[in-house]
Amino acid sequence: MTDTHAPAIRTSGLRKTFRAADGGTVVAVDAVDLVVQPGEIVAFLGPNGAGKTTTVDMLLGLTRPDAGTVEVFGTSPAEAVRAGRVSAVMQTGGLLNDFTVEETVRAIAALHGRTDRVELVLERARLTDLAPRRVEACSGGEQQRLKFALALVPDPDLVVLDEPTTGMDVGARQEFWRAMRADAALGRTIVFATHYLAEADAFAERTVLMNHGRIVHDAATTDVRAAYGGRTLTFRPPAAVDGTDGIDADWLARVRRALAPLGVTDVDVSAASLEAAFLALTAEASTTEPIGAAR
């Protein structure tokens, strides 16, 4: 039975280990407690090997946890996938090169009994103009948008994306997220794994930072940045104090005491980068206990 009040995702004590090539054990995911409410947009951010893909695989029922539980809309992941409530855009996974974009969407729509959604999902993935193009002639970014269109066919409540923009150039990445953003505005729950700090920053309201299989921070993306970065101040000094040996030392001392009366121009205050926060958090995580989930 589907629980209509259940969170989109609830994991408790999730753990997965693998046998390493040297015969030892790799703990890929450890003690992951996570609750994602319907309508949230959440980034799983972490360096290589942090456990993002393994977590995503368990959310989708593709990998069975060694310990702990995972529920999607109050049921097992497999049940949620069967019910069309969750679908995924994975890094790998085949598209048929000989099909056109539209034929691909039609084929999957027919499988789901949702041919009524073909035009709509093409539009949502910004593929309407590319509908007659053969898959093999599509760029990597366009193929990822096609996978996104396929994921939307069953009109899922939750879309899970595993590093969906890997290998795309900046323009393709922006186009992909533009399509995602338009769709997310309609209230879908979106969880995505990414290496790209900028993507979490630009798109996710909440960032779950993973390192060594654990959640090391879980907060509003703006809080992640604010908690660890502070702000950066840059400015241009008056020409009179900018000599061949650098900025006049006396003047710099005065700047430290009081900025305002010194005729400083072009003051630029910028938010601390999420990158700084990320480095601080992952460095911290390797030496201390996890900070733990904030929710």
Ligand SMILES: Nc1ncnc2c1ncn2[C@@H]1O[C@H](COP(=O)(O)OP(=O)(O)OP(=O)(O)O)[C@@H](O)[C@H]1O
């Ligand atoms: N099938 C497997 N067999 C052995 N080890 C594995 C397997 N799958 C994952 N691992 C290991 O588990 C750890 C977590 O891997 P995972 O792919 O979940 O990380 P990730 O955060 O998604 O990394 P990436 O960003 O590089 O994709 C890594 O140390 C990885 O080598």
